[in-house]
Amino acid sequence: xxxxxxxxxxxxxxxxxxxxxINMAARxxxxxxxxxxxxxxxxxxxxxxDGLLRPSQGVVYLAGLPLARKTRKQIxxxxxxxxxxxxxxxxxxxxxxxxMGRFPHKGIFQFEGDTDLxxxxxxxxxxxxxxxxxxxxxxxxxxxxxxxxxARALAxxxxxxxxxxxxxxxxxxFRKEFFELVSSLCSQRGLCSxxxxxxxxxxxxxxxxxxxxxxxxxxxxxxxxxxxxxxNIGEVFGCPVLVDKNPVTQTPRVNII
Ligand code: ADP
Ligand code: MG
Numbered sequence: 570x571x572x573x574x575x576x577x578x579x580x581x582x583x584x585x586x587x588x589x590x591i592n593m594a595a596r597x598x599x600x601x602x603x604x605x606x607x608x609x610x611x612x613x614x615x616x617x618x619d620g621l622l623r624p625s626q627g628v629v630y631l632a633g634l635p636l637a638r639k640t641r642k643q644i645x646x647x648x649x650x651x652x653x654x655x656x657x658x659x660x661x662x663x664x665x666x667x668x669m670g671r672f673p674h675k676g677i678f679q680f681e682g683d684t685d686l687x688x689x690x691x692x693x694x695x696x697x698x699x700x701x702x703x704x705x706x707x708x709x710x711x712x713x714x715x716x717x718x719x720a721r722a723l724a725x726x727x728x729x730x731x732x733x734x735x736x737x738x739x740x741x742x743f744r745k746e747f748f749e750l751v752s753s754l755c756s757q758r759g760l761c762s763x764x765x766x767x768x769x770x771x772x773x774x775x776x777x778x779x780x781x782x783x784x785x786x787x788x789x790x791x792x793x794x795x796x797x798x799x800x801n802i803g804e805v806f807g808c809p810v811l812v813d814k815n816p817v818t819q820t821p822r823v824n825i826i
Contacts, residue, residue, distance in 0.1 A: 570596070570597075570632075570633060571594035571595060571596055571630070571633075572595060572596060572597055572631070572632055572728055572729055572761040573593075573594060573595045573618055573629070573630070573631060573729055573761065573763075574593070574594040574629070574630040575591050575592060575593050575594070575617070575618070575627065575628075575629050575630075576592060576627055576628045576629075576630070577590055577591070577592060577626065577627040577628075578590075578591040578592075578617060578624045578626065578627035578628070578629060579591070579624065579625050579626040579627055580610075580613055580617060580622060580624055580625050581625050582613075586785050587610050587613045587785050588610045588613055588614060588617070588624075588785045588786075589785045589786050590627075590786060591614065591627070591786070591787060592787070593780060593787065593790070595729075595761050595763060596761060597728070597759045597760075597761050598755050598756060598759045598760070598761065599755060599761050599762070599777050599778065600751060600752055600755045600762050600764070600775060600776050600777050600778075601762070601763045601764070601776060601777065601778050601779070601780060602763075602764055602765075602766060602772035602773075602775075602776035602778070602779045602780070602793070603763060603764065603765045603766075603779075603780050603782065604765075604766065604767070604769055604772065604779060604780075604781050604782070604796075604797075605781055605782030605783060605788075605805060606783070606805060606806050606807070609782040609783055609784060609785065609805075610782050610784075610785040611733070611765045611782055612653050612733055612765070613785075614782070615650060615652075615731045615733050615763070615765065617629060618636075618648065618729070618731060618763070619644065619648050619650045619731060620636050620639070620641065620644045620648070623637065631644070631647060631648065631729070632647065632728070642672075642673050643673075645672070645673035645725065646673040646674060646725075646727075647727055647728050647729060648727055648728070648729045648730075648731065649670070649721075649722035649723075649725040649727035649729070649730050649731070650722065650730075650731040650732070650733065651715075651718045651719055651721075651722050651730075651731070651732040651733060651735050652718075652733055653733040653734050653765075655714065655718055657706045657707065660705040660706065660707045660708075661705070661706050662702065662703055662704065662705060662706070663693070663698060663701045663702050663703070663704050663705075663706060663709070663717050663720075664689065664693075664702045664703065666706050666717055666718075666721055667689045667692055667693055667698075667717065667720045667721045667724050668681055668685060668686075668689050668724065669721055670689070670692065670720075670721040670722060670723070670724030670725040671685040671688065671689065671724055671725070673725060674725075674726070685724075688724050688726065689720075689724045691723075692720040692721070692723035692724040693717075693720045695720070695723055695750060695754075696716045696717075696719040696720040696723060696750065697716055697743070697746070698713065698716040698717050698720055701713060701717065710738070711737075711738030712738040712739045712740060712743060714738075715735060715736075715737070715738050715739060716739075716743070718735075719732070719735060719747070719750075723754075727760070728759075728760065728761060729760075729761045729762070729763070730751070730754070730760055730761070730762040730763070731762075731763050732751070732762070732763070732764045732765065733765045734765050734766060734767065735747060735764065735766070736748075736766060736768050736771070737767075744768060744771060745771065748764075748768075748771050748772075748774065748775040749775070751764065751775070752775045764776070769797060769802070769821075769823050770815065770820070770821070770822050770823055772793070773793035773794075773797050773820045773821040773822075774793075774815070774818050774820045776793060777792075778790070778791065778792060778793075779791070779792070779793050779796040779797060780796075781796050781801060781805055783804075783805045788801070788804075788805055789801050789805075793820055793821050794820070794821060797812055797821035797823065798812055798821075799811055799812045802823060808825065809825075809826050810823050810824060810825055810826060811824045811826050812824070
């Protein structure tokens with residue numbers, strides 16, 4: 570069964586459509602890459618799936634039930650998002666930020682217990698930021714902060730994980746490790762994960778399926794080999810490329826020409 574399903578979803582911020590007629594679904598254990606140029610509606614799509622924005626038209630279903638009938642806390646118990654922008658007003662420690670991920674699983678006035686601390690610790694180890702535990706979130710590099718936000722999302726123990734350009738500040742090793750981590754969480758723990766990324770080659774290596782957006786609509790959808798073609802990338806990004814195959818993994822490789 571689809572954990573997430575969007576049925577004819579459109580969204581407008583006021584002037585024109587940011588998303589139009591979106592039909593898509595993602596299952597348990599699936600890793601789906603979302604690609605598309607700046608302004609094509611990728612972040613808006615995630616805000617709709619996370620319930621931060623209500624569709625102007627259409628319905629979002631989470632595990633078969635309309636998202637609109639759920640409270641924020643109920644949604645947060647099932648869906649975690651690593652947002653594109655992040656800003657912390659207070660100099661929380663890394664550990665505190667990761668523990669915030671436990672919030673949807675707590676009652677009012679209920680403090681973190683040993684289980685929460687253990688889950689937070691494991692999440693920090695998985696995203697390789699456990700050595701930063703006592704540091705202030707304000708004193709980290711972009712890549713370190715991104716790994717902390719990934720840990721916070723994992724500590725939330727979601728069924729659906731949405732990550733909006735999570736590899737932007739990561740170096741080449743952490744980019745690969747990030748995709749390996751998410752890929753193993755999907756296959757071993759049955760997580761359903763949607764990743765927005767401009768790392769088209771890496772997304773092609775690890776994602777089961779790619780959805781390509783253009784001007785708020787789905788332009789192409791299918792396996793990486795079906796979607797990541799010279800024609801599609803050239804047309805959607807307006808940039809001539811030659812897509813061939815990575816000689817080792819045999820997955821699509823984008824060469825700018
Ligand atoms: P992407 O993540 O693919 O770069 P977005 O979903 O952020 O694209 O934006 C899609 C479109 O919606 C863009 O044209 C953008 O300018 C517009 N948009 C995004 N956020 C807002 C907002 N808060 N108010 C008005 N327009 C917005
Ligand atoms: Mg965006």
